[in-house]
Every structure is written in structure tokens, then in C-alpha cells.
Amino acid sequence: MNMSVQRVIKIGFTFILFIAMIYGVIGCGQRDGEGKSITGTKSSLPFGLTPEEQTVFKSIDAVIAIQEEGVREKDSAIYLTTIDSSNATYLNEATYLAHRLAYADISDFNMNLLGISIEEDGSAIAEIQQSYKLNDQLNAVTYHERFLKSGSSWLDHDVAFDEKEVGVVKVFYMPEVGNPESFIVLIEKSLENVDATFPDSLTENVEIKLYSDRELLRQKTDLGIAWLFTGWSEEGHAIKAFTGREPEYNYEALFTHELIHRLTISVSKGNMPIWFAEGLAIHYGTFKIKGSTYMEEGTVSMDALKIPVEELSETHLERLTDQTEILTYYATAGMVIRYLAETYGDDQVFALYQALGNYPFNDIASDPAWGQHSDERLRAVLQDILNLDMTELSEGYLEWIELQPEGGQ
Numbered sequence: 001m002n003m004s005v006q007r008v009i010k011i012g013f014t015f016i017l018f019i020a021m022i023y024g025v026i027g028c029g030q031r032d033g034e035g036k037s038i039t040g041t042k043s044s045l046p047f048g049l050t051p052e053e054q055t056v057f058k059s060i061d062a063v064i065a066i067q068e069e070g071v072r073e074k075d076s077a078i079y080l081t082t083i084d085s086s087n088a089t090y091l092n093e094a095t096y097l098a099h100r101l102a103y104a105d106i107s108d109f110n111m112n113l114l115g116i117s118i119e120e121d122g123s124a125i126a127e128i129q130q131s132y133k134l135n136d137q138l139n140a141v142t143y144h145e146r147f148l149k150s151g152s153s154w155l156d157h158d159v160a161f162d163e164k165e166v167g168v169v170k171v172f173y174m175p176e177v178g179n180p181e182s183f184i185v186l187i188e189k190s191l192e193n194v195d196a197t198f199p200d201s202l203t204e205n206v207e208i209k210l211y212s213d214r215e216l217l218r219q220k221t222d223l224g225i226a227w228l229f230t231g232w233s234e235e236g237h238a239i240k241a242f243t244g245r246e247p248e249y250n251y252e253a254l255f256t257h258e259l260i261h262r263l264t265i266s267v268s269k270g271n272m273p274i275w276f277a278e279g280l281a282i283h284y285g286t287f288k289i290k291g292s293t294y295m296e297e298g299t300v301s302m303d304a305l306k307i308p309v310e311e312l313s314e315t316h317l318e319r320l321t322d323q324t325e326i327l328t329y330y331a332t333a334g335m336v337i338r339y340l341a342e343t344y345g346d347d348q349v350f351a352l353y354q355a356l357g358n359y360p361f362n363d364i365a366s367d368p369a370w371g372q373h374s375d376e377r378l379r380a381v382l383q384d385i386l387n388l389d390m391t392e393l394s395e396g397y398l399e400w401i402e403l404q405p406e407g408g409q
Contacts, residue, residue: 042068043113057116059154060126060147064111067156071109071132071223074101084148084155089207092236094156097222099365104224108133114142123148125160130219135226135321141215159220161209168205176212177243183210183251190255190289197284199350200267202259207238214242225318227326230254233261234364235270250290257285264353270364271356273374275312275333280353282334283341294331295406302406304328305335308394312336313375336393339400344386355381 042065045057063082070079076098083094109132117125124147131140144160161172166184168191173180187208195201211217214228217240221232231254232240239258241251260281264272272280287293294300305328312332320326341349359377364370382388388396 046115049116053116053118056118056124056154057113060116060124061113063147063154063156064113064126064128068109068111070098071101071106074104076101082156084150084157086148087157089236089238090158093221093234093238096234096237096365097220100222100224102368104134104222106132106134106223108138109223123157124154132219132223134223139215139219141213141219143213143216159209159211159216169208170205171208171210172238173210173243174212177210180210183208183241183243183255186252187255190252190259193252193256193285193289194259194263197288198260198263199347200263200354202263202266206259206262208255209238209240210243211240212243214244217242222318226321227323231258233258233265235265253286253289256289257281260285268353268356269359270362270370271359271374271377272353273313273371273378274317275309275315275329275336276353276378278317278330279333279335279337280349282330283337286330287334287338293334294327300324300328300331302401302404305332306398306401307332309336309397310390310394313390335401335404336397339397340386343396343400348385351385352378352381355385 043057043061045054049057067079067082070076070082076095079098079101080091080095083091085091110130112129114127114129116127119125126145126147127142128145129140129142131138133139146157146160147154148157149155159172159174162175164171164173164180164184167188169184169187171180171184171187173183177183187206191202191206211220214230217232218225218228221240228242230242230245230249239255239262241254241258245251258281261277264277264280295302295305312329315329317326317329320329337349340352356377362370362373362377367373379390382390382393
């Protein structure tokens with residue numbers, strides 16, 4: 001090889017090294033930390049963040065990494081370290097979600113931080129993509145979560161709701177819901193329905209959370225529920241509702257149903273089995289306000305309701321996936337309560353959930369034996385108040401349901 005060729009090669013090689021060095025230094029025109037994964041973060045920093053926003057992004061990304069680990073490992077203690085304890089209602093809801101993970105047959109849970117914005121009040125709104133598998137089906141949602149700074153840390157405060165307060169009702173609603181006034185009117189009417197029906201009163205202000213995304217409602221409530229629901233109520237939680245149902249959907253019936261849960265779960269101290277709690281809310285709420293039953297509407301057959309109460313009590317509502325089976329569960333529970341009300345009177349039915357309040361609080365979220373305890377306690381009050389055991393209740397109900405007209409009215 002002659003000297004001139006060697007010189008050309010050397011110059012060319014030097015030029016390539018120079019270009020490579022420049023490329024490495026300036027990142028091909030990319031600002032540091034933008035659009036790429038940075039050590040210590042699980043998500044990629046988006047373009048255009050200020051240095052302050054980058055710092056907040058990394059901090060919140062670390063928080064959701066802990067949440068992701070907590071869900072994957074079903075470690076409620078780890079998960080709850082990320083929750084803002086100053087928001088008592090959300091802490092209760094997060095505690096329920098975290099403890100229920102022990103019973104949730106889920107996999108491939110992922111959280112990805114897509115972006116953040118810093119608000120005027122100092123909070124940060126994070127856009128999060130979240131997904132997991134249940135029954136081999138991928139459930140995914142993208143939503144906005146509010147984080148508050150506590151010392152040097154950021155804590156999860158809840159979905160980035162807007163708020164409106166009217167009388168005893170405080171409504172938290174996703175911006176996509178729009179003006180919540182029409183829902184507030186129905187909520188107030190539903191409060192009147194409950195007050196006119198039950199001997200007990202709701203003594204505290206009512207918090208309602210309105211979701212425009214049904215999948216988000218599930219993922220912020222209980223990851224183990226196999227079907228998408230419209231309403232939710234539990235002790236210490238806000239009442240939750242999905243607002244995107246069909247135009248003819250009866251939201252007054254829904255809110256009355258959920259407010260009955262709020263009242264009776266509180267009075268009974270969480271000691272009602274699920275079928276009994278749902279039966280009260282269906283009979284005195286859904287069917288009463290709608291003025292019709294699922295049987296009249298043709299979605300459930302009367303024959304499907306002819307099952308022993310023991311079989312109903314052993315059914316896991318949260319695991320059902322078929323809509324007809326879900327409605328049949330609700331309808332059967334409601335008709336068992338109707339049987340009790342027609343046979344023994346409303347006052348005796350109310351006395352059952354009231355008597356359950358004499359037992360210690362039964363926490364469905366944290367007590368692995370919650371179902372057993374609630375069943376045992378209901379059996380005891382049935383015996384004390386109505387002189388019935390479960391076999392006698394089933395026999396009486398089955399005889400009664402055979403005599404009911406098609407449609408259940």
C-alpha cells in the first residue's frame with residue numbers, strides 16, 4: 001500500500017471518529033433525557049420537558065414502579081407506601097384494591113408513564129398507561145392521575161378529577177364526563193328514595209366519583225373482577241359510577257342501589273354476605289325505582305331464579321363473565337329479599353341487617369375469612385329474628401318462587 005493511500009485512509013478514519021464523537025456529545029440534536037430511557041426510570045422521558053418537569057417525571061416514574069411491583073408481587077404494604085394518606089377516601093379505596101390482589105388471578109401487570117404536567121397548585125398530573133391480563137384477556141386503559149408532593153417524595157392522590165359540591169353531595173368527576181349537574185339531580189333524588197324507604201339515615205356527606213371510562217372504574221376498584229360494572233359502593237369508599245351507558249339507562253335506579261349499599265353496609269358493619277347485600281339493593285332500589293324486573297324486561301327467565309339460597313350464596317359474583325348469569329345472580333338475590341319482605345314484612349328484613357351491626361366490623365378487604373364470617377353471622381340473625389335456618393329459607397323461597405307470575409311482578 002503506497003503512502004498516499006495510507007494517508008487517505010488515515011484522514012478518513014480520523015474524520016469518522018470525529019463525527020462519531022460529535023454525535024455522541026450532542027446526541028444528534030436531542031436534548032439530554034428526552035425521548036429515551038434514563039438510568040433510574042422505567043419509562044421514556046417525553047420530548048419538550050423542562051429540567052423541573054424532568055425531575056418530577058423521574059420521581060413519579062419511581063412511584064409507579066413501586067406500584068407496579070406491589071401489584072405484581074401482590075404486596076399491599078409496598079403498594080400503599082405510594083398513596084397519599086391525607087386523602088382518606090382514596091386511601092380506603094387503595095387499601096381495598098391492594099388487599100384484594102391476594103384473590104385476583106391476574107398477570108402481566110404494567111404501568112407506563114407517558115407524560116406529566118405541573119399544575120398551578122403544585123400538584124402534578126401524570127398520564128399513565130396501565131394494563132394487565134385476566135382470564136387471558138388484556139385489559140388496558142390510559143388515564144390521568146394526580147400526584148402531590150410530600151417532603152421530597154411524590155404521592156398518588158387519585159384520578160385527576162374535577163370537583164363540585166352541592167348540599168351533602170360532593171361529586172368528583174373526570175373532565176370527559178362534562179357538566180355533572182344532571183347526575184347530581186339524580187343523586188339527590190336517590191337520597192330521597194333511600195330516606196323514604198329505610199328506617200336508618202345516611203349520616204355523613206356523600207362522595208360520588210363519576211368515571212367516563214368503564215375500564216378505569218374497574219382498574220381503580222378491584223383488578224380481580226372479571227366483568228365491567230357500572231356502579232360500586234363499599235364501606236369507606238366513594239360511590240363510583242360509569243357515566244357512559246346508553247341514553248335510556250336508569251341512573252336514578254343505579255344511584256339508589258349504590259346508596260342502599262352505602263347505608264346498609266355501614267349499619268351492618270360489613271357483615272352482610274354479598275348475595276344479601278345485593279338483594280336489598282335490587283329489591284328496594286333497582287326494581288322499585290325502575291318499576292320493572294329483569295324478568296319483565298326479558299333478560300332473565302323465571303326458571304333461572306329457581307335455585308336454593310345456599311347455591312346463590314356459594315356463587316362468586318366477581319368471577320362471573322356471562323352477562324345473563326350476572327343479571328340472574330342479581331335478580332335471584334332480589335327475589336329472595338322480596339320473598340322475605342312479602343312473608344315477614346319490611347321491618348323484619350331491615351332488622352336483619354341492623355342486627356348484623358351488633359357484630360364487630362367485618363373488613364372484606366383484609367379478612368381472608370370474610371365470606372365465612374358474614375355467612376355465619378347472617379345465619380345467626382336469621383335464626384334469632386325469623387326463626388329460620390338456611391335450609392328452611394331455601395325451601396320457603398323455592399315454594400314461593402314457583403307461585404310467582406312470569407315477570408316476577
